[in-house]
Amino acid sequence: MADQVSRVIMAEADRIGIDPGTVVVIDDQDGSLLLAAAERWPEAELRLHCDALDEEQTCRAAADRAGLRVTAADDLGLATTGAGLALARLPKGLDALELLAGAVARASDPEVVLIAGGRVKHLNRSMNGVLERHFGEVRGSLGLGKARALVGARARPGPEPQPRRAAVDGLEVVAYGGVFAGASLDAGTRLLLAQAPRFPAAESAIDLGCGTGLLAVALARLDAATKITAIDHSRAAVRSAVATAAANGAADRIDVRRGDGLVEVADESVDLIVCNPPFHRGTAKDSSTALTMITDAGRVLRPGGELWLVYNTHLPYRSALRRSVGPTEVITQDRDYLVTRSVKANP
Numbered sequence: 001m002a003d004q005v006s007r008v009i010m011a012e013a014d015r016i017g018i019d020p021g022t023v024v025v026i027d028d029q030d031g032s033l034l035l036a037a038a039e040r041w042p043e044a045e046l047r048l049h050c051d052a053l054d055e056e057q058t059c060r061a062a063a064d065r066a067g068l069r070v071t072a073a074d075d076l077g078l079a080t081t082g083a084g085l086a087l088a089r090l091p092k093g094l095d096a097l098e099l100l101a102g103a104v105a106r107a108s109d110p111e112v113v114l115i116a117g118g119r120v121k122h123l124n125r126s127m128n129g130v131l132e133r134h135f136g137e138v139r140g141s142l143g144l145g146k147a148r149a150l151v152g153a154r155a156r157p158g159p160e161p162q163p164r165r166a167a168v169d170g171l172e173v174v175a176y177g178g179v180f181a182g183a184s185l186d187a188g189t190r191l192l193l194a195q196a197p198r199f200p201a202a203e204s205a206i207d208l209g210c211g212t213g214l215l216a217v218a219l220a221r222l223d224a225a226t227k228i229t230a231i232d233h234s235r236a237a238v239r240s241a242v243a244t245a246a247a248n249g250a251a252d253r254i255d256v257r258r259g260d261g262l263v264e265v266a267d268e269s270v271d272l273i274v275c276n277p278p279f280h281r282g283t284a285k286d287s288s289t290a291l292t293m294i295t296d297a298g299r300v301l302r303p304g305g306e307l308w309l310v311y312n313t314h315l316p317y318r319s320a321l322r323r324s325v326g327p328t329e330v331i332t333q334d335r336d337y338l339v340t341r342s343v344k345a346n347p
């Protein structure tokens with residue numbers, strides 16, 4: 001399917017017959033779009049911008065194997081600056097599409113064309129509405145199998161959209177783009193947050209898969225001495241968590257990092273991990289990242305350290321928690337979620 005989305009985007013570019021000096025590829029998942037663009041426009045400058053770290057790493061590796069020169073840009077505004085063509089995978093949410101379309105319309109060549117593709121079942125009319133705010137001409141492509149693209153031309157540059165803000169359970173949340181739960185509190189996170197007074201004293205704590213970072217802010221309020229790190233692989237999450245920390249007066253308390261789970265965290269270096277793990281990868285249900293997080297929590301926790309996890313009641317994580325971390329108890333449960341506490345066993 002990844003291929004089919006790339007192919008529908010490239011077919012549309014062919015139909016338009018565009019010859020851009022700079023092509024920006026946004027949220028490619030596997031490098032197929034990047035490689036196709038390199039083959040089609042060998043003289044063009046190629047830029048890459050991905051929200052998710054794993055997708056970015058996969059695309060960079062594919063580019064390296066193919067010997068391509070690609071500029072990977074951290075900032076979407078920089079990635080799109082001066083681009084004549086933007087090829088993108090449609091994000092899941094409308095706020096993320098708003099950010100993407102706005103950046104392309106604002107920073108690119110005035111003649112820029114945006115071609116954004118996805119699976120037909122993930123496309124909806126509201127996406128056209130978002131594109132129409134940033135482009136004078138918006139239309140759908142022909143379908144290819146189960147994939148289709150939306151095309152935006154005649155850019156209408158506007159101001160950068162402001163993040164969403166809200167007050168939730170005594171905390172201020174700031175949400176950029178497609179960050180998980182947006183400017184609201186996920187029901188699972190709410191259940192875990194309610195247990196915060198029972199979290200153990202900790203010199204160092206991690207909010208793993210932090211999203212907007214509300215759990216990290218709760219940790220900062222609990223103990224002024226705890227060194228807190230918030231980690232997420234998504235750029236939108238990192239940007240949101242930085243802003244949420246600042247909005248709650250905790251900017252100097254929380255070190256927000258873009259990272260792949262606990263990969264860069266040293267063995268036996270952490271006292272407390274709190275986590276509402278991902279249960280999707282892209283649009284598909286997938287527990288593999290959550291299970292990797294559990295395994296790695298067992299590695300990075302100090303003996304006696306604790307992992308507090310919230311997850312859907314039907315997910316079979318308890319044996320992994322016992323095996324990788326140690327004794328595990330259910331602290332609370334409602335119809336949909338349960339909160340577990342796992343204590344790292346002494347070696």
Ligand SMILES: C[S@@+](CC[C@H](N)C(=O)[O-])C[C@H]1O[C@@H](n2cnc3c(N)ncnc32)[C@H](O)[C@@H]1O
Pocket residue numbers: 180181186189208209210211212213215231232233234237259260261262275276277278279289
């Ligand atoms: C269920 S959401 C929870 C977000 C936030 N903690 C909350 O409770 O609102 C899971 C989060 O994990 C992040 N995530 C997914 N894969 C990741 C990975 N490999 N490394 C770090 N974060 C990841 C997602 O971007 C998402 O923000």
